[in-house]
Amino acid sequence: xSIEDASGQGxxxxxxxERGAFGGELLTVNFGPHHPSTHGVLRxxxxxxxxxxxxxxxxxxxxxxxxxxxxxxxxxxQGVVCTDRHDYLSPPINNLAYALAVERLMGVEVxxxxxxxxxxxxxxxxxxxHLVWLGTSGIELGAMSVLMxxxxxxxxxxxxxxxxxxxxxxxxxxxxxxxxxxxxxxxxDMLAKFVREMPRHIDEYEDLLTMNPIWRSRTIGIxxxxxxxxxxVGASGPMIRGSGIAWDLRKVMPYSxxxxxxxxxxTNDGCxxxxxxxxxxxxxREAVKILGQALDRLPDGPVNVDDxxxxxxxxxxxxxxxxxxxxxxxxxxxxxxxxxxxVYVAVESGRGENxxxxxxxxxxxxxxxxxxxxxxxxxxxxxxxxLNHMIADLVAIIGTADTVxxxxxx
Amino acid sequence: MGLEDLVxxxxxxxxxxxxxxxxxxxxxxxxxxxxFGLACCAIEMISTATAGVDIARFGSEAMRASPRQADLMIVxxxxxxxMAPILRTIYDQMPEPKWxxxxxxxxxxxxxxxNYALLQGVDKVVPVDVYIPGCPPRPEDLLNALMILQExxxxxxxxxx
Numbered sequence: 001x002s003i004e005d006a007s008g009q010g011x012x013x014x015x016x017x018e019r020g021a022f023g024g025e026l027l028t029v030n031f032g033p034h035h036p037s038t039h040g041v042l043r044x045x046x047x048x049x050x051x052x053x054x055x056x057x058x059x060x061x062x063x064x065x066x067x068x069x070x071x072x073x074x075x076x077x078q079g080v081v082c083t084d085r086h087d088y089l090s091p092p093i094n095n096l097a098y099a100l101a102v103e104r105l106m107g108v109e110v111x112x113x114x115x116x117x118x119x120x121x122x123x124x125x126x127x128x129x130h131l132v133w134l135g136t137s138g139i140e141l142g143a144m145s146v147l148m149x150x151x152x153x154x155x156x157x158x159x160x161x162x163x164x165x166x167x168x169x170x171x172x173x174x175x176x177x178x179x180x181x182x183x184x185x186x187x188x189d190m191l192a193k194f195v196r197e198m199p200r201h202i203d204e205y206e207d208l209l210t211m212n213p214i215w216r217s218r219t220i221g222i223x224x225x226x227x228x229x230x231x232x233v234g235a236s237g238p239m240i241r242g243s244g245i246a247w248d249l250r251k252v253m254p255y256s257x258x259x260x261x262x263x264x265x266x267t268n269d270g271c272x273x274x275x276x277x278x279x280x281x282x283x284x285r286e287a288v289k290i291l292g293q294a295l296d297r298l299p300d301g302p303v304n305v306d307d308x309x310x311x312x313x314x315x316x317x318x319x320x321x322x323x324x325x326x327x328x329x330x331x332x333x334x335x336x337x338x339x340x341x342x343v344y345v346a347v348e349s350g351r352g353e354n355x356x357x358x359x360x361x362x363x364x365x366x367x368x369x370x371x372x373x374x375x376x377x378x379x380x381x382x383x384x385x386x387l388n389h390m391i392a393d394l395v396a397i398i399g400t401a402d403t404v405x406x407x408x409x410x
Numbered sequence: 411m412g413l414e415d416l417v418x419x420x421x422x423x424x425x426x427x428x429x430x431x432x433x434x435x436x437x438x439x440x441x442x443x444x445x446f447g448l449a450c451c452a453i454e455m456i457s458t459a460t461a462g463v464d465i466a467r468f469g470s471e472a473m474r475a476s477p478r479q480a481d482l483m484i485v486x487x488x489x490x491x492x493m494a495p496i497l498r499t500i501y502d503q504m505p506e507p508k509w510x511x512x513x514x515x516x517x518x519x520x521x522x523x524x525n526y527a528l529l530q531g532v533d534k535v536v537p538v539d540v541y542i543p544g545c546p547p548r549p550e551d552l553l554n555a556l557m558i559l560q561e562x563x564x565x566x567x568x569x570x571x
Contacts, residue, residue, distance in 0.1 A: 033496055034446060034477075034496060040447060040448065040449070041448060062490060062492050063448065063449055063487075063488065063493065064492060064527050065449075065488055065490065065525075066523060066528065067523070069525060069527075070525050085449075085450060132453060132456075147460060151457055151460035151462065152460070152461060155457065155460075168546075168548060169450060169453065170546070406449050406450065409490075
């Protein structure tokens with residue numbers, strides 16, 4: 001029997017009349033794309049034997065935005081705004097992957113203060129991303145109040161984003177050649193206060209969940225991902241660290257000065273949803289540690305490369321220097337050109353390896369931009385994790401994969 | 411007359427109004443949004459529902475997972491060509507009277523993504539009552555849109571559209 005699916009999207013579900021373990025026919029259930037627990041618009045076609053999940057087929061593309069194609073139509077410096085919007089929970093980390101790729105092709109190195117500011121923004125983002133994950137996962141498993149606590153701290157981070165860049169979510173703060181502007185003194189005050197208070201707030205989340213019997217019974221032993229399977233599917237981030245493999249790009253391939261910070265790679269051998277929860281909690285603590293260190297030894301100096309061909313001259317030079325006006329004009333009409341070549345740069349986002357592959361043909365626009373998004377790859381582990389679990393546990397398993405559909409579909 | 415007597419006598423009072431005004435007042439103060447997140451704006455929508463700005467002050471904290479129980483659809487984010495028919499289905503499943511808020515630049519106009527993949531404005535598939543600019547708009551912007559919508563609903567009275 002063949003059923004055309006309700007959305008008319010041309011995906012055909014074929015029921016083969018296959019029998020389950022107890023002789024009943026397998027039931028095909030459509031899960032999403034409009035479902036409150038799919039973290040956006042993920043659609044799963046689930047084959048059920050009674051309540052047991054026998055097959056999971058993700059159908060993606062409901063949030064396909066054409067970001068990669070769009071970036072081919074934008075100049076190098078304009079592409080940054082698109083990187084903000086694909087993984088919309090970690091904009092500065094996406095910015096960083098793109099900026100590092102462009103900088104590597106151009107052969108420039110940003111000053112130490114810019115690197116430190118980048119690290120600060122990335123770690124703040126990792127925290128806010130994990131907070132959204134924790135809050136929404138809590139809601140999905142019935143812990144309604146966790147969201148309120150998580151979003152309280154997320155709003156503090158958003159306020160800091162606003163202070164440093166003028167915008168709450170899509171900051172576009174990290175750009176090829178440095179950062180948008182130096183941070184204000186008020187930002188550092190806010191950050192110092194945040195670093196002081198955040199460990200206590202993480203304790204609060206742990207008080208709510210770590211020993212909570214309902215949370216434990218909904219996550220322990222659920223969604224087992226064996227280390228070898230995690231490697232085979234190419235999982236990264238908390239997904240692979242929750243399976244006991246200490247793979248963190250900040251440690252193994254340091255970028256933007258991460259080698260100068262003292263932090264631990266959070267791992268857990270549990271391989272289940274609970275282990276991944278513990279890994280994320282631990283990562284939040286480590287992120288606060290990195291923030292504290294970055295704040296303590298923030299170097300002085302410029303926050304941008306001193307290259308008039310890449311970044312506009314300071315405002316005051318425009319009044320006095322004809323050359324500055326020419327540079328300014330060229331940058332804002334044509335943009336800068338990047339030498340021909342291709343490069344792949346990967347950074348560690350809250351979800352895992354967030355890579356950016358760019359091809360330049362030497363003009364002022366990219367020839368091709370490709371993102372290796374952690375969400376997309378981590379989604380491949382979904383079926384293996386969900387196999388033979390109850391359909392209700394599928395919600396916990398989708399939550400633990402922490403997919404952002406904007407990142408999956410781009 | 412003491413305070414207690416005053417309170418007692420209030421129960422005896424008769425206020426005159428129209429049925430339309432009462433219905434408008436009731437509808438306007440209990441707009442239940444469909445829990446329907448699409449992209450970045452959905453995160454700010456969640457933010458609006460949390461303690462910081464607290465949409466519950468305006469009677470809209472009951473985000474319904476089923477469109478059958480919802481009055482308001484907040485299109486929070488970019489609508490791809492693939493998602494458009496599903497969005498329309500959800501809209502059709504909502505009972506009358508219903509309203510739509512188009513949240514953010516992408517939902518309203520396509521935003522920066524003027525390309526093959528995105529619907530250039532959700533008003534091509536569903537009628538929109540309030541547009542919110544911003545990418546994404548602040549939670550306060552969403553509250554403001556809700557208040558504009560509430561005023562409109564209250565003025566609308568008994569008339570359905």
